[in-house]
Amino acid sequence: MPDTIYLKDYTPYPFQIENIDLHFELEESRTRVTARSRWQRRSAGPLRLDGQELQLAALRLDGRQLAAADYTVDADTLTIAQVPDAFTLEIETIINPAGNTALEGLYVSGGNFCTQCEAEGFRKITYFPDRPDVMTVYTTTLIAEQSKFPVLLSNGNLVAEGERDDGRHYATWHDPFPKPCYLFALVAGDLDCVEDSFTTRSGRTVALRLYVRSHDLDKTAHAMASLKHAMAWDEEAYGREYDLDIYMIVAVSDFNMGAMENKGLNIFNSRYVLASPDTATDADYVAIEGVIGHEYFHNWSGNRVTCRDWFQLSLKEGFTVLRDQQFTAAMTGSAVPRIDDVRLLRAHQFQEDAGPLAHPVRPASYQEINNFYTLTVYEKGAEVVRMLRTLLGPELFRKGTDLYFSRHDGQAVTTDDFVQAMMDVSGRDLSLFKRWYEQAGTPRITVERRYDAAQGSYTLTLRQSCPPSPGQERKLPFHIPLRAALFDGKGAPLSLRLAGEAAPAGTERVLELTEEEQSYTFVDVKAEPVPSLLRGFSAPVKLALELDDGELAFLMSHDNDSFNRWEAGQQLALRVMLRLIDVLHSDGRPALDGNFSAAFARTLADGTLDPALIAEALTLPAEEYVAEFLAVVDPQAIHVARQYLRRNLGFAHREALLDTWQRLTDDGPYRIDAAAMGQRRLRNLCLGYLVEMGNDEVRSLAMGQLRAGANMTDVMAALTALVHSGAPERSEALAAFHARWHDDALVLDKWFAIQATAPLPGTLEQVKRLAASPDFNLKNPNRVRSLVGSFSARNPVCFHAADGAGYAFLADYVCELNALNPQIASRLLTPLTQWRRYDAARQTLMREQLERIGVLPALSRDVAEVVGKSLK
């Protein structure tokens, strides 16, 4: 078992580093790194530095070469027992970037050098205190062969460059802002650059540069536009201006995560940079804008104000995700992104919160920090900051963020410091609120409603509870903001006056639940209203409000909160699906629910609604979300029920679906604004329902859309519909797509993913064939995710095949990747951690695979932690 690191053991580092000079003599398999740094003691103790997989070539203290007796080196530390109170340290290490398949530290991707240091990759470059509270000023010199690596980049501003007479050249970069080493970056390679500029509101001009391989130059416009939008939005919404004269983004094709906010030099997975209408879907365009925003916003929430230790990861990530969500909402002007975020949270974060790896937004311990870049830290963390905003209101919240940024600029701080700033500007006591950071698990709220006609009063009694999670048997009540409204029989919102109040205060209130049970009595209520609670998903909880089918249908058409209108439809759909699953389990005959079908038709025909919201409303709850409501998950039954409903809704509303598909056919120029995207979304949703029915005529429409190839959104929708419905044309369609796109890695990823997610018998065999094809590459994380990840995390019915073949397939890849890229191995493993949710036979099969992985020789810390906690 790997060692466990505890939050309670935090101690400040005993030294301060004034600055560091880094020199890189770049060679693919033998790079020499010289680090010269100036130190000052702050408290007693030896000098201990982190370092892994380094060959130590020289070690000098104040210019004197240290003797072997002066220091000790083991697999992850270098310790010098005696150092003066102020000194200069010079360390030379040799590393092998070409042999670095873990993609952490300095590595080679597509022939170029790049780095990924968050969380603990810098220790694979040189010996250094690899922790975020040690901040210093970096000057970096890169030296490399000019012909192969014409571009040499690092953080900050270029201060010198030149040629040497041996065919090599150099560049020196200086970053004036002290930073932790996880924000260090360098890039060296043969890249082209698109350039633009942004003038900040105080009038400074910032050079914007986007570096890509030359054949990708035509796919950079959207990323550049997104960056400018993000810079303007952060000035407007948070008063945050950019602080260096240059902002660079580099796209690389081998990257473990989405992107990285290195100061002044973001490095991106190319999938979050490159887009053209031919190659990227609408969802890709939206994701690119969001990720560009996310990394840009880190310049303040993460870089200027950083984390004291990795337990505080959500300080920067939760807050920055909230910021990128607000940005996306502002750019699209629609409720769709909020709905999609909640779908993700419910389908996957709720699962994490209920499983063996459940942890609080601010964990108290970890074995491998890379395993804590989770949906809980990111997405639930964003919900927690969003709740603070709901509790304080937008103005006070903004005052709070202003105070936080000014008070802690240049510091490494904690989530407590963030909440303290919110307390200080509002005068509110948020000490109970901090439980959101400390306790894992998804709270459940039940609602009892009582209308008293004689008194004209309406009472809501709310009760909260939270199931136990690992290491936390009993939970204290959470401070939960519940946005609430009440509607009269005509669908008008009531003015809300609580008992004891002199006058009503608006038609929407935030009820604050802080105890296990609380009642709220509204007065002047003339008839029993329909309640709309948790509006906009105001807290990451499971709300059990037992509305009847009629009330749900009422809210679907009358609620003035778009999120809750959508939510009412989802609840109705969920109920229908759960009833179907019951019918299937008792060998009964399924039937299409008439009320649900009528509501479906009404929504489809509603000309007043935004097409994107219609599409959201007509998308049935994900199989993973339905699973949340079953005591024992039956992936087969869930899939059959959902499929049954899709097919029968298709039959029942064939004409309307066809009409909508035809009506929304857009022959005009391709646009990527929210309106055009909404139309494509609804149109392609209709196509999906139609093709699911499987008749020749409709399939030929899909083939037509595919062949027309107007844009990747329409092409993917047609191809997915054909492949996932098992249409006879699917092989031909896939072959044509492959022939057209096999040279474009990002498009080929889509081709892999479509096949891996087909909910059909034979998918696993096809996935295995694809894994053996020359297009597959175990060293490329995007490709691995598109095939192995898609199959195991996005194809429940095939992955959970009763014979366990899906589990064995995943385990084989986890075993191989454990040696190559532990971060990717550990992430892929996630679906197996959920084994307790399944029937006894599946439990045994899943556990067998976990055990098999657990006894691998040389098990990485990443995989060991996940397997260990899953089997406990």
Ligand code: 7ML
């Ligand atoms: C979240 C990131 C990482 C890991 C990016 C790596 C990051 C850490 C990095 C939202 C949008 C885009 C990417 C990510 C993400 C997991 C997810 N600091 O900026 O958080």
Ligand code: ZN
């Ligand atoms: Zn981030």
